[in-house]
Amino acid sequence: MRLEVIGGPMFSGKSEELARRLRRAAYADKKISLLKPGVDNREERNIFTIVKEDKKLSTYEFIEMRCVNSAKDLGNLFNPPRFDVLAVDEAQFFGKWFLKALTKLMRIGCRLDITIIASGLDMDAWQKPFGIMPNLMAMADDVLKLTAICKHCKGQNGLAIFTQKKGGSTQQVEVGNTELYEARCRVCHFIPE
Numbered sequence: 001m002r003l004e005v006i007g008g009p010m011f012s013g014k015s016e017e018l019a020r021r022l023r024r025a026a027y028a029d030k031k032i033s034l035l036k037p038g039v040d041n042r043e044e045r046n047i048f049t050i051v052k053e054d055k056k057l058s059t060y061e062f063i064e065m066r067c068v069n070s071a072k073d074l075g076n077l078f079n080p081p082r083f084d085v086l087a088v089d090e091a092q093f094f095g096k097w098f099l100k101a102l103t104k105l106m107r108i109g110c111r112l113d114i115t116i117i118a119s120g121l122d123m124d125a126w127q128k129p130f131g132i133m134p135n136l137m138a139m140a141d142d143v144l145k146l147t148a149i150c151k152h153c154k155g156q157n158g159l160a161i162f163t164q165k166k167g168g169s170t171q172q173v174e175v176g177n178t179e180l181y182e183a184r185c186r187v188c189h190f191i192p193e
Contacts, residue, residue, distance in 0.1 A: 001106050002115045005091075005136045007122035008146035009163040011183045015089055017146065018119040019050045019057065022087055025115070026060045030084035033077060037093035038069040040175055047089035047119075071097045078105055081114060091120035092131035093173065099132040103139070124172050125165035125181070126191050148183035157187035165192045 004021070006014050025032055036047055048065050051057045064083075068074060077083075078101065086105075088094070102116065122137065122145065124130045137143050147159035160183035168180045170192065 001110050001112055002142075003102075003106065003136070003140045004115065004117045004142045004144070005133070005140040006117070006119040006144045006146065007133055007137060009123070009148055009160055009183045010121065010181045011151075012146035012148040012160070014119045014121075014146055015047045015050055017144065018047060018087055018089055018117060019054060021117055022051070022063070022085070023054065023056045025085045026056055026063070029062070030115075031082065032060075032063040032085045032087060033083035034063060034065045034087045034089070035068045036065075036089045038067040039093050039173065040067075040090045047087075068094070068098070071101055074098075074101050081105070081109060081112065084114060086114065086116045088116070088118040089120070091118040091136060092122075092124075092133045093120070094132055096132065099135050102136075106139075121163060123162060125163050126172075127162060127189070130172075150185040150188050151182035152184055152188035155185070158185040160185050160189075162186070162189040164189055 006017050008014055022032055034047060040046055057063060118136050120133050121130045122133050147161055149155045150160040162184050164182050164184040166180055166182060168174050174180060
């Protein structure tokens, strides 16, 4: 059993990196289960869209894609595991129930040849650790932290490691794309009010 975590701000290529790893698994004829939280209802820039548009993955017969909203949704998937690779996108949106289920899977399946790849925002717009991502990063065998180009200074002040909330509500979880968020560097990022 192996846990790989991909973190970083919005627009840093986390989902594209996840898809790249899934292509490698497909070339190795691995059975893939791809999960995303039901709260991620974006039509564009979601992992299911990326997979459906990918030449290799869109025709790969051993990949299943599911939206997960509760521990009950995970039930049949884990008993017994029907995958070689469990891929999780937007992991920050999953609650502690999801972390508990993954921890249990890793404990009981520690000798299984399974790779879990989780991708998500490591920090929210207030520069605080986001959801279960800190726990996943701490438990991981491998962590990749991606950066983006700062939308404000275009990288002149450094790479973007934060997600800037431009509008909308003051809620931590508000699903959106460029209309609500952009990547920012340390100099250009400010804490939303």
